[in-house]
Amino acid sequence: MNRRTWTVVFASTLALALGVLGASLPVPLVALGPGPTYDTLGTVDGATVVQVDGLPVYPTSGHLNMTTVSVTDRLTMFSALALWASPESQVVPREPIYPSSMSLDEIQQQNNAQFTSSEANAEAAALDELQLPATVIVSSLVPDTPAAGILQPGDELLAVAGRPMDSVREVSDVLGPTHPGDTVAVQYRRAGEVRDVQIPLAARPDREQGLLGVILGARLRDGDIRISLGGIGGPSAGLMFSLAVVDKLTPDDLAGGRFVAGTGAIEPTGTVTPINGIPFKMRKAHDEGATVFLVPAANCEEAVATNPGDLQLVRVGTLHEAVTALESLKAGGPVPAC
Structure with missing residues (x-):
């Protein structure tokens, strides 16, 4: 084959290889829509x-x-390009959506x-x-706080600092004047048993008040x-x-x-x-x-x-x-x- 023929063959082979890669090789991108x-x-x-x-x-x-x-x-290279050109989609890096440190x-x-x-x-x-009476529940705990070693998810929070709790907001209100290092009395129910404990409050980065260290939820008391x-x-x-x-x-x-x-x-x-x-x-x-x-x-x-x-x-x-x-x-x- 002459040089021109070799050039055509090489270019065709390269184009075919790029086409195969573009259609099959995944890229670290996702499309939002x-x-x-x-x-x-x-x-x-x-x-x-x-x-x-x-x-x-x-x-x-x-x-x-x-x-x-x-x-x-x-996404492949070709599908990413097609979605990038679409006004209905936004192509972004995959890592923030699917961190490589975590499995699917x-x-x-x-x-x-x-x-x-x-x-x-x-x-x-x-x-x-609606101001309906609610049972306040411990949904989860903030790691490395004193409460994490005392309370458990599913505990019913009955009273804080001697005040009965009917809503999550009431817990926040009671803790409003506190400071990190203060100790607060907490009454809770676990597996039908009522318990009374003293929990030291941790510091929180966004406010001066003390942090109890619980993520709270609530469920309807009557219904x-x-x-x-x-x-x-x-x-x-x-x-x-x-x-x-x-x-x-x-x-x-x-x-x-x-x-x-x-x-x-x-x-x-x-x-x-x-x-x-x-x-x-x-x-x-x-x-x-x-x-x-x-x-x-x-x-x-x-x-x-x-x-x-x-x-x-x-x-x-x-x-x-x-x-x-x-x-x-x-x-x-x-x-x-x-």
Whole structure:
């Protein structure tokens, strides 16, 4: 073969090799995009998402949709390029989503734990908003604090500093004037046995008050709340779960027939914290017919910049603010906007 023929053969072989590699060789990237959205007032696969037993439940209308982000893994060079060019996706490094230090099973377990925690936080926040008597539960413990060697997950917290506990907020209120190193009396129930202990308080980086070292949840004292939505991970559905509980347990119809969607992790005291992926969540909600989107206050700037259409963006910092905003929206009043 002459030089020209050899050049053609070499170039063809190289192109074929690059094509095979580009189509099969994985790259350390994932693609984020809009995920499914679910109405927390409705049913999914025949199961009621938020079920309340033992208390009067009031009719609801409209939607209170939680939103999600999809993650496409195992990208090749070609698929990554195609998704990078798509306005529906964002290609990002894989490591923050799937840390190499963890197996896929461990990551899934972590996501499931976060989702379970969001369900517990949502119930606690809703009970606090409704001022319903609750049983305060130790959900988990902060490592390397005195409480971690005394209390256990599942313990019922009966009293702190001599004050009976009916909500997670009451625990926070009691600890407000304390300082690291103080000792606080704690009464709790474990396996039916009531116990009294003295627990030294640790330091916390964000406040001057003492840290008891427990992550608390709450469950309805007279009745039962069940949140059922399998196959979802992460903490960002907490706000919408809480709103569904409040809506079902109050005569006011929060959604008022509107298609309201939103996102936001929630703490047991009702504080709404920021989340990731809000552009994709808003896009899916808009495509499904939502007209109102509840945005954690810290996500407002990003939400305004990526609003996919004419979604009305409502800024919320707490569950109470979200409830008040929906009530005002229903009455035709002003709402805090992003």
